[in-house]
Amino acid sequence: MKVLETTDLEQKFQDKIDREVKIEPNDWMPDAYRKTLIRQMSQHAHSEIVGMLPEANWITRAPNLRRKAVLLAKVQDEAGHGLYLYSATETLGADREATIDDLHSGKAKYSSIFNYPALSWADIGAIGWLVDGAAIMNQVALCRCSYGPYARAMVKICKEESFHQRQGYELLTTLAQGAPEQKELAQDALNRFWWPALMMFGPNDDESPNSAQSMRWKIKRLTNDELRQNFIDATVPQAELIGLKVPDENLKWNEETGHYDFTPINWDEFWQVVNGNGPCNKQRVDARRKAKEEGMWVREAALAFAEKRKKKLTA
Numbered sequence: 001m002k003v004l005e006t007t008d009l010e011q012k013f014q015d016k017i018d019r020e021v022k023i024e025p026n027d028w029m030p031d032a033y034r035k036t037l038i039r040q041m042s043q044h045a046h047s048e049i050v051g052m053l054p055e056a057n058w059i060t061r062a063p064n065l066r067r068k069a070v071l072l073a074k075v076q077d078e079a080g081h082g083l084y085l086y087s088a089t090e091t092l093g094a095d096r097e098a099t100i101d102d103l104h105s106g107k108a109k110y111s112s113i114f115n116y117p118a119l120s121w122a123d124i125g126a127i128g129w130l131v132d133g134a135a136i137m138n139q140v141a142l143c144r145c146s147y148g149p150y151a152r153a154m155v156k157i158c159k160e161e162s163f164h165q166r167q168g169y170e171l172l173t174t175l176a177q178g179a180p181e182q183k184e185l186a187q188d189a190l191n192r193f194w195w196p197a198l199m200m201f202g203p204n205d206d207e208s209p210n211s212a213q214s215m216r217w218k219i220k221r222l223t224n225d226e227l228r229q230n231f232i233d234a235t236v237p238q239a240e241l242i243g244l245k246v247p248d249e250n251l252k253w254n255e256e257t258g259h260y261d262f263t264p265i266n267w268d269e270f271w272q273v274v275n276g277n278g279p280c281n282k283q284r285v286d287a288r289r290k291a292k293e294e295g296m297w298v299r300e301a302a303l304a305f306a307e308k309r310k311k312k313l314t315a
């Protein structure tokens with residue numbers, strides 16, 4: 001039997017990708033492909049889990065039972081997304097606990113957006129509408145990612161995110177049509193979440209070190225800038241429809257390009273937040289660390305039970 005050289009293997013791998021054949025966990029893959037997926041998928045999992053914190057903080061203060069039930073369901077969904085994504089990351093050989101420990105030590109990244117506080121009830125609407133909206137824009141493209149387990153996880157996640165986006169928009173619509181003070185709250189939430197939501201898509205394409213290779217491997221199907229532009233084009237009319245103003249003086253429909261023009265993003269703020277200096281970075285990581293420490297007895301009990309059961313079954 002002919003032993004394939006790495007270069008042959010790499011060629012076959014790329015051919016498969018070019019033919020739109022999914023890569024599965026036991027297939028040969030270049031180390032760099034595996035590493036890039038572990039990086040992106042674990043960051044994505046951490047984002048889902050850390051992302052529960054700003055919203056969970058409002059569950060006890062929801063204004064009525066319907067809103068409370070919806071918010072509870074949404075936060076639970078995010079936990080589920082984190083779990084699928086940690087499992088999908090394990091199919092690449094990553095150790096789940098080590099990955100989580102990287103989050104708790106501050107080594108691992110997670111989405112910049114979750115380092116901003118949710119200051120008012122209107123922020124719950126803005127998070128659903130803008131943060132889940134941006135997440136969907138990105139994740140719909142990831143449903144076609146070349147790595148099978150990630151692509152399949154994304155299909156279910158996108159269905160749930162779509163409900164999240166709608167509940168957020170409906171919440172803000174209700175506020176925007178309410179008393180002047182309620183409309184003000186909605187506008188203030190949009191003012192604070194607009195720019196951080198645009199930053200979720202990552203640096204501009206010419207400053208994105210991972211994009212070119214990830215596009216070649218069809219992990220990413222659209223670039224950071226393409227996704228950001230699609231998000232702006234879809235979201236600005238939604239803001240106008242409910243009488244809110246997007247906080248960008250240079251925002252203007254461009255007949256020639258068929259897209260909105262907008263002010264360049266403040267990348268200094270983005271990198272400050274990514275590098276640990278956002279308004280809530282410390283609080284978020286501390287909360288996750290504390291949750292692990294305080295839940296340790298549950299893990300220990302579950303592991304002891306599993307061990308006992310295993311012994312019984314093999315006795």
Ligand code: FAQ
Pocket residue numbers: 039040043044045047048050051052078109110111112113127131132135138199200201202203207208209210211214224274
């Ligand atoms: N925040 O070369 P690129 C959600 C890092 S889920 C922090 O462009 P890439 C649901 C990037 O990691 C939201 N860091 O990187 C929800 C890289 O650093 P590294 C999360 C960021 O990977 C809603 C460096 O900058 N979604 O919201 C960010 O090709 C409500 C250079 O960047 C995903 O994770 C950022 N915003 O493209 C939950 C989707 N952007 O690792 C609860 C999957 C970039 O080399 C409540 N991820 N960086 O040290 C992706 O699609 C990609 O990883 C990108 C970045 C597009 C985020």
